[in-house]
Amino acid sequence: MRNKLGYLALAGIFLITSCAPQNSSSDEITVSTAVARTLEAQNNPEDSTAELVDNNQDDCLPKHPGKQELSLPAGFIAGLDPSVLSFYDSSGAFLGVKNTPDLPSLYMNWIHPAGGITNGIDGVPLLFGTGSEPDLVKSNISSNIFQMDTAGNLIALTGAEGVFTLVVYSTAEFTEDGLISTLKIAEMGNLVTTAPQLTRVGNDQLVYYPLAVHVEDGNMQGIWFTYLKYQMSDFWFLPLFGLNYYDFIDNSVTIFFSTEVMIKGFSPDQTRVLFSPAPGFEAEENKKTLIVKDLENCQESIIHYHETTTIGGGDGVFSPDNKYLAWIEVSGFSLEESVRRLRVAVLEQDNKLLLDSSVEELSSLVGGEEVYYLIAAGWISEHVLLLETWVKGLENDLIIGLAPDPDHPSDPALGANQSVLLAEGKFIDFLYP
Numbered sequence: 001m002r003n004k005l006g007y008l009a010l011a012g013i014f015l016i017t018s019c020a021p022q023n024s025s026s027d028e029i030t031v032s033t034a035v036a037r038t039l040e041a042q043n044n045p046e047d048s049t050a051e052l053v054d055n056n057q058d059d060c061l062p063k064h065p066g067k068q069e070l071s072l073p074a075g076f077i078a079g080l081d082p083s084v085l086s087f088y089d090s091s092g093a094f095l096g097v098k099n100t101p102d103l104p105s106l107y108m109n110w111i112h113p114a115g116g117i118t119n120g121i122d123g124v125p126l127l128f129g130t131g132s133e134p135d136l137v138k139s140n141i142s143s144n145i146f147q148m149d150t151a152g153n154l155i156a157l158t159g160a161e162g163v164f165t166l167v168v169y170s171t172a173e174f175t176e177d178g179l180i181s182t183l184k185i186a187e188m189g190n191l192v193t194t195a196p197q198l199t200r201v202g203n204d205q206l207v208y209y210p211l212a213v214h215v216e217d218g219n220m221q222g223i224w225f226t227y228l229k230y231q232m233s234d235f236w237f238l239p240l241f242g243l244n245y246y247d248f249i250d251n252s253v254t255i256f257f258s259t260e261v262m263i264k265g266f267s268p269d270q271t272r273v274l275f276s277p278a279p280g281f282e283a284e285e286n287k288k289t290l291i292v293k294d295l296e297n298c299q300e301s302i303i304h305y306h307e308t309t310t311i312g313g314g315d316g317v318f319s320p321d322n323k324y325l326a327w328i329e330v331s332g333f334s335l336e337e338s339v340r341r342l343r344v345a346v347l348e349q350d351n352k353l354l355l356d357s358s359v360e361e362l363s364s365l366v367g368g369e370e371v372y373y374l375i376a377a378g379w380i381s382e383h384v385l386l387l388e389t390w391v392k393g394l395e396n397d398l399i400i401g402l403a404p405d406p407d408h409p410s411d412p413a414l415g416a417n418q419s420v421l422l423a424e425g426k427f428i429d430f431l432y433p
Contacts, residue, residue: 060298062254065222065245067296068214068270070161072320073380074117074433078425079106080396085428087121090380092401092422096121098140104131106426109156114139114188116163117431124431125188127167129154137169137191149191155181155228159188160213161268162432166220167191170208172230179230181207183246185223198246198253205230206259209240211266222247224270226263236330236338237264237314243273256295264290265316265327271296274316274327290316292325292347303351305329306341308358319379323348324405326376326385331358340374344385344404354404365400365419366391377427383408387419388427399423 075089082103087095098121103110110129117124126140127148135154139146148167151157157169168185182196200208206227214221223246229239241259243266246252257263257273260281265274273293276282288305290313305313311330318325325345332338342362344355359371366389373390380386380401387400402419 064296070268071433073430075431077428078399078423079428080425082106088423098126100128102130103128111428112157112159114159114165114167116433118433129157155207156209158210160215164215166213168210168213168223170210172207177201178203183208212270220248236311264314267318267322268320272318272322315376317376317378319382321382342374396424397426399427
């Protein structure tokens with residue numbers, strides 16, 4: 001396996017020859033809030049044509065809380081084993097490792113780097129959950145492990161990006177009164193002394209799922225969150241319903257989408273959302289579509305599924321400038337027969353497709369090897385997409401950088417439709433300055 005990986009790394013950059021697009025035909029919630037306090041802190045296939053829905057910007061409600069200003073990612077985290085995570089810069093240069101003892105799996109959203117890497121990874125606190133009973137939130141700070149909080153049944157953990165040490169996580173617990181879910185945000189060191197800001201009780205199996213933290217001028221403003229269908233089986237896409245904003249200053253919740261909508265992607269600057277109607281709520285014309293919405297002006301565009309897509313689409317990732325969107329669609333009628341398709345579109349050019357290929361057509365990503373699974377992890381720069389690939393014959397996943405736009409052939413040093421091997425393992429999260 002190491003020799004094989006060494007060969008791929010030595011080969012460096014592989015030209016993608018088979019990726020060119022091909023032509024083809026008021027949510028009722030029970031919420032109680034605690035007293036809040038401020039925390040410092042290609043071709044254009046016929047079926048890809050956008051259907052633009054114009055809305056009057058003055059009538060765009062609810063009012064968006066503001067764009068999140070973010071630097072470009074400075075690197076990323078990858079893992080081969082839950083007990084130790086590797087840090088890389090944006091070119092794939094290895095920076096070091098941090099231990100994460102008791103992290104049960106790399107397939108859970110239980111990890112967050114709570115700080116920037118400008119001064120090296122030793123100064124980046126790494127927060128993670130444990131698989132104990134109850135779950136614990138721990139941190140690795142300068143290679144020392146600390147317990148930060150007791151989290152009951154942990155659902156998801158994230159936080160503010162960059163230099164901020166703000167952390168948010170959600171929990172769930174079955175009780176006689178129903179399924180109780182909580183959402184808590186605090187400075188990393190204050191987690192244990194902070195009460196949950198939101199608590200929800202219901203019998204619909206919906207639990208809080210934090211998406212992003214909104215920070216302005218160094219102060220925490222709010223939390224974007226959705227609902228996870230707890231213990232619901234979905235082998236293809238995370239079952240997330242509704243979009244909400246918790247205003248930390250006003251201690252209030254604003255509903256942007258009810259649970260009749262499934263969230264399929266959320267932009268890093270918190271202004272764009274990819275969604276589809278939830279099963280049972282879609283109009284006939286929207287049954288095979290994804291919708292992109294600008295939350296600042298309410299403008300929407302519709303993306304039609306590929307003609308072979310039968311299961312659906314999701315896992316959408318927006319580029320930092322919201323120019324590009326990458327997502328996955330799945331065809332087949334069973335888990336064993338399912339085939340994933342990667343699609344990349346230029347949103348500002350009526351969703352013009354730059355890439356539209358099934359995993360079977362993407363062998364050139366990894367030097368001709370057979371790819372049997374692929375995830376669009378996110379954008380490491382404005383023009384370079386990170387892909388996590390599972391390749392037959394290799395023990396570990398490979399993280400690939402792809403520059404799909406021929407108008408931007410070198411970002412950094414990548415030609416159009418070329419890929420480069422950046423790391424080995426499962427993609428965990430981005431690092432920021």
